[in-house]
Amino acid sequence: MAKKEKWVVRDKNKRNVFWPSVEMRERAWVGTDRFYKDAAKNPMDFWACLARDGLDWFKEWKKVYESKPPYFKWFLGGKLNASYNCLDRHLKDKGNKVAIIWESEPLEERERKITYRGLYREVCKFSNVLKKLGVKKGDRVGIYLPMIPEVMVSMLACARIGAVHSIVFSAFSGINFRKRVEDCGAKVLVTCDGYWRRGKQINLKKQADVAAKAKTVKKVVVVKRFTGKDELKLPMRKGRDYWYHELMAKASEDSKPVPVESNTPLFLLYTSGTTGKPKGVIHDTAGYLTQAYWTTLWDFDLHEDDVFWCTADVGWITGHTYNCYGPLSVGATMVIYEGSPDMPNWGRLWKIADKFDVSVFYTAPTAIRMFKKMGCELTKGYDLSTLRILGTVGEPIDLETWLWYFGCIGNGRCPVIDTWWQTETGGTLVNALPGIGPFIATVAGRPFPGTRAEILDEKGKPVKKGRTGYLVFKPPFPPGLLRGVWKNPKKYRDTYWREYGPKVYYTSDGAKWFDKHNIRVTGRVDDVMKVAGHRLSSAEIEDAITSHPEVIVSAVVPKPDEIRGQVPVAFVVLRPGVKPSPEVEASIVKQVRKEIGPTAKPHQVFFVKGLPKTRSGKIMRRFLKSMLVNEKLGDASTLQNPEIVGYLKKVVGYKRK
Ligand code: PRX
Numbered sequence: 001m002a003k004k005e006k007w008v009v010r011d012k013n014k015r016n017v018f019w020p021s022v023e024m025r026e027r028a029w030v031g032t033d034r035f036y037k038d039a040a041k042n043p044m045d046f047w048a049c050l051a052r053d054g055l056d057w058f059k060e061w062k063k064v065y066e067s068k069p070p071y072f073k074w075f076l077g078g079k080l081n082a083s084y085n086c087l088d089r090h091l092k093d094k095g096n097k098v099a100i101i102w103e104s105e106p107l108e109e110r111e112r113k114i115t116y117r118g119l120y121r122e123v124c125k126f127s128n129v130l131k132k133l134g135v136k137k138g139d140r141v142g143i144y145l146p147m148i149p150e151v152m153v154s155m156l157a158c159a160r161i162g163a164v165h166s167i168v169f170s171a172f173s174g175i176n177f178r179k180r181v182e183d184c185g186a187k188v189l190v191t192c193d194g195y196w197r198r199g200k201q202i203n204l205k206k207q208a209d210v211a212a213k214a215k216t217v218k219k220v221v222v223v224k225r226f227t228g229k230d231e232l233k234l235p236m237r238k239g240r241d242y243w244y245h246e247l248m249a250k251a252s253e254d255s256k257p258v259p260v261e262s263n264t265p266l267f268l269l270y271t272s273g274t275t276g277k278p279k280g281v282i283h284d285t286a287g288y289l290t291q292a293y294w295t296t297l298w299d300f301d302l303h304e305d306d307v308f309w310c311t312a313d314v315g316w317i318t319g320h321t322y323n324c325y326g327p328l329s330v331g332a333t334m335v336i337y338e339g340s341p342d343m344p345n346w347g348r349l350w351k352i353a354d355k356f357d358v359s360v361f362y363t364a365p366t367a368i369r370m371f372k373k374m375g376c377e378l379t380k381g382y383d384l385s386t387l388r389i390l391g392t393v394g395e396p397i398d399l400e401t402w403l404w405y406f407g408c409i410g411n412g413r414c415p416v417i418d419t420w421w422q423t424e425t426g427g428t429l430v431n432a433l434p435g436i437g438p439f440i441a442t443v444a445g446r447p448f449p450g451t452r453a454e455i456l457d458e459k460g461k462p463v464k465k466g467r468t469g470y471l472v473f474k475p476p477f478p479p480g481l482l483r484g485v486w487k488n489p490k491k492y493r494d495t496y497w498r499e500y501g502p503k504v505y506y507t508s509d510g511a512k513w514f515d516k517h518n519i520r521v522t523g524r525v526d527d528v529m530k531v532a533g534h535r536l537s538s539a540e541i542e543d544a545i546t547s548h549p550e551v552i553v554s555a556v557v558p559k560p561d562e563i564r565g566q567v568p569v570a571f572v573v574l575r576p577g578v579k580p581s582p583e584v585e586a587s588i589v590k591q592v593r594k595e596i597g598p599t600a601k602p603h604q605v606f607f608v609k610g611l612p613k614t615r616s617g618k619i620m621r622r623f624l625k626s627m628l629v630n631e632k633l634g635d636a637s638t639l640q641n642p643e644i645v646g647y648l649k650k651v652v653g654y655k656r657k
Helices: 022-027 034-041 043-054 082-086 088-094 116-132 149-161 174-184 204-212 244-250 286-299 317-330 348-355 365-374 399-409 489-496 538-546 582-595 621-628 644-652
Strands: 008-010 017-020 063-068 071-076 098-103 112-115 140-143 164-167 188-192 194-197 200-203 219-223 241-243 265-271 279-284 307-310 333-337 360-363 389-393 416-419 452-456 469-474 505-513 519-524 528-531 534-537 551-561 565-574 604-607
Touching: 017 022, 034 043, 043 063, 043 071, 043 286, 071 286, 082 088, 082 149, 082 286, 082 317, 088 116, 098 116, 098 149, 112 116, 116 149, 116 244, 140 149, 140 174, 149 164, 149 188, 149 265, 149 317, 164 174, 174 204, 174 265, 174 279, 174 582, 188 204, 194 204, 200 204, 204 219, 219 244, 241 244, 265 317, 279 286, 286 317, 307 317, 317 333, 333 348, 365 399, 365 565, 389 399, 399 416, 452 505, 489 505, 519 528, 528 551, 528 565, 534 538, 538 551, 538 565, 538 582, 551 621, 565 582, 565 621, 582 604, 621 644
Parallel strands: 098 333, 140 164, 140 188, 164 265, 188 219, 219 241, 307 333, 307 360, 360 389, 389 416, 565 604
Antiparallel strands: 008 017, 063 071, 098 112, 194 200, 265 279, 452 469, 469 505, 505 519, 528 534, 551 565
């Protein structure tokens, strides 16, 4: 790849607006506006063409799209297999191409490079292991693994036999994993002994054992991450727990991919909503994979010699789509890193990018803010000139952070692709394309070709440029959009299809038009927060706090944070007679860590005598949220207990802006 190439040019008239350079435009898969126009004329034909061109099918579909609001289907009657599309079809031309480069946290450990053929063999073997353990088409498999290649092997092995995987973020607690395993009724769990995090060995099996107690779980497969002097001595329950390497040693490499109908669930991914119970978002096979394939190819403009690195953990949707199904279906080389970005110092990611000649780098604003804080000096000594495209995802990115990323990491040469999307959308939906632009700081960009985004006011009318409204999508819906909520059709309807009726997908995000084409996303309008890019619900954290024996009730709201974007702040009412103390506070924080995981722990706890409530008894989190940032408070006269407002203002030290 040509190094030092300039991939962007600055707009002559507008500040902080950039365009693709001639080199970028010429190299890009999408270099003309025609794609948007053609796609808009007939989105069904457009997606059908993409599905045909991007994926290999065992059987062509009979019907492109069907809508029975709020349900819809794509490519009805078609048959395919996701693992075949990520592996088998690449063997002829790319068998020896590296699919995954894995870097461990300890510097002294060597990287692992796995070719497409190598990955194929592992996946075939593991699919046979799963079958032997009793996993059948449609069965759920719970995956609780850190960033090691076996997580991709497990995902693709499930897909190969038509089983449905449900991954839980390895930093979530065992109790949290158990709740999700129970909800989806997983038969088999895949986990590992542990992993390195900030120089410490984390014992994951101990947490997995909590979930393994769920009634449906029959078998647990344990990958051995630690060997030699690092080996962990683990209790393995006879008849339930099996070592991955022992099962793999006996498994056959002969495994035919099972053709599944397009709309068959490929995976479930639990995500936080406005209630305490996470919902199992269902993604189908063909629609999801079509969107994963084309967004990977076009957003990141991946070519044969690119090295793609998405730093997301596979426990989140970004990891599913851009650390597995997207890059592998396009046949790219990707990097995954096990550890923490500050090990042994904050230059580690740049060291890795240099070592593997990374050309496309995709991360979250929260990480960029941290790198910015640590300073550009940390990139010195590393050659980042292979970088061509930078991406960001997960939260709105502020101007300073965007400019720092562009200037320091990209050296003013690379576009920053700000991708807006959600667990529910399966793949990116609003962003600039590298060959089209413009790349506008703080503006996500343009809806992906073939999708119909709108921004509506409360009454459902499109808002004028510059006015904030709610981001929605109109039919035909993006093929990667969720197809339901596991065992909870009511939640599916109520969350996404109630606000504007069953024919409009409601995102729960605020947004405005920056110009005719480009959208600026302002953030969540519900009780969901983004903590260091991680999606957490107020209600979920409140449930964890309220399960503490000394707590009567609590309210959790986000507060802006310089690095993490938002952090949870808890307002807690203790049982009569319990005195607030640092010890009580510490035990509440501990409870949250135990029930959910460290990401959710409250940043601050206010012990209060009451909370603002509506006449129907609902806690008005909005009041608390505004108080924390000294914003104008809403009308208190609608409250059941308006007198509490003055008291709470004193507690938090509210000063009207
Ligand atoms: O509020 C939006 C924000 O992240 C939410 C979705 O979170 P999650 O399901 O965890 O998926 C994150 C990764 C796809 C959205 O509702 N969000 C995501 N990307 C952006 C964003 N907000 C602003 N700009 C973005 N680029």
